[in-house]
Amino acid sequence: MFVFVCAGCAAELAAPLSQVALPAHAHQKYGNGIQLPALMEPGTFAVEPEPWGAPWRRWEGTDPDEVAARGVQAPVHALSDGAPGAIVIASGDTRGAVLIPEKRGGACCGLDGSVATIGCCIGGALVMRTATAHPDQVAAVAGFHPGFLVTDAPDSPHRLIPELTAEVHLGLSENDMPSEAITELNRALDAAGVRHATEIYPGTVHGFTLTRHP
Known part of the structure; x- marks a missing residue:
């Protein structure tokens, strides 16, 4: 049995765990219509042998020989340049790890x-509002087929962007937003100095994250 502890203060960060092999579906996001099982069973942990985590490189910036050597057979959104050896456990097995906003960037015990x-959909607007209302706590925002990001309202999310400190990634279908609205949104993000990416996924319609949509 293994117990993981904080390297800084020796606080126990997990229940006693037994090591198992990394499940075969660890890198699978979709189950072809079948719900994927939980990655890790309670009381177990596995070691990720491949690089994982930040920093990431977009697929367009990778070398074909390197990709082949790492066994990646098809294009992915991004490739990790992180260190191999990440520990994977079930979320219910964590112990003693809490969010401490005032220690962000310098906390021990794994969470900053x-x-x-x-x-x-409308959740894209809601998470943008959350990030602008709590810039000291929200580090990243992602919105997929988002709606109501650019409106005529005085408190439209795009007008709140000067308060934003989080990085932003927006994934749009071909019919989510008029091109003029996308331009206005990107202009506001650029003006505020926000690190961001706005992508339009060809061949998709609004709601593409749902299994019944392409």
Whole structure:
């Protein structure tokens, strides 16, 4: 049995765990219509032999020989340049790890107090509002087929962007937003100095994160 502890203060960060092999579906996101099982069973941990985590490189910036050597057979959104050997456990087995916003960037015990928010459809607008309302706690925002990001309202999310400190990734279908609205949104993000990416996924319609949509 293994117990993981904080390297800084020796606080126990997990229940006693037994090591198992990394499940075969560890890198699978979709189950071809079948719900994927939980990655890790309670009481177990596995070691990720491949690089994982930040920093990431977009697929366009990778070398074909390197990709082949790492066994990646098809294009992916990004390739990790992180260190191999990440420990994977079930979330219910964590112990003693809490969010401490005032220690963000310098906390021990593995968590730095920052959070990421993800929203689909109107949720895209809601997570943007959350990030602008709590710039000291939200580090990243992702919105997929988002709606109501650019409106005529005085408190439209795009007008709140000067308060934003989080990185932003927006994934749009071909019919989510008029081109003029996308331009206005990107202009506001650029003006505020926000690190961001706005992508339009060809061949998709609004709601593409749902299994019934392409």
